Amino acid sequence: MFKTRPLAQKVFRAQTLDIRRNMSSQDKIHFGPFEVTSQVFYKTAHSFALVNLKPLLPGHVLVCPLQAHKRLTDLQPAEVTDLFTTTQLIQKMLARRYFSNATSRSEPAAPEAGSFNIAVQDGADAGQTVSHVHVHIIPRVPGETGKDGEGPRDEIYEQMSAEDGNVGGALWDAELGRRPEAGGKFARIEDAMRKARSMEEMVAEADSYRELLKDMGASSES
Known part of the structure; x- marks a missing residue:
C-alpha cells in the first residue's frame, strides 16, 4: 500500500473546499473545453498545474499552458x-510530498531521492485525448511505485498510451456522454480498476500541493 510522508498526511487532511470564493468568470481556468479551476494548485503568467481525475499513480499531475495550444510546436518561446x-518546480514539490530523505528526516527530499516519468502526448496518434498541450508528471517512489516496487514497471508507458492514460476520458463522459479513443497505444490495458475521484478528493489534493509550494516560497499568480 502506497503511503504519503507524515508532514504531507497532516497537510492533506486540511480540505478547504471553497478555495475560489472570489473567482469571477474571467478567472476560470480551462483544460481544453473543461473548466478545472478547483483542480488547479499552481499558476504562472503562462502555465498552470492541476491534479488528475484518474491518476495512474499517486502524485500524477499535469502542467499545461494557459493558452489552449493543441501542439507543443504551437507554443511561443516564453x-x-x-x-x-513550472514542470521542474512541480517535480521538486512532489519530491517533498512523496520521497524520503535518506540522510535526514528533518530535511525535505530532493527529486534525486526518487524518479519521475515526464511525458507529453503531442497529437491524437500519440494518445492525446484533450487537444490542449499537457505535461504528465508521475513520481516513482523507490520500493513502492518505482520499477522495484509493487506498482507498474515498464507497462506505465502502455498505460499512458492506452485507455488508462486517457486523462480527458471521464471529463468527456460527463460533458458529452462519449469519449475519444486513446491513440498511439500498445497492448490494451483495461481501465476497470481506476475509478474517477470526487471533486472533494481532488480539491483536497490540490490544497495540499498548494501549501507545500507556499512552504517552498513559490507564489502562484491569482
Missing part, C-alpha cells in the same frame, strides 16, 4: 520556457 520551468 510559453515553452515557462511550461518546463
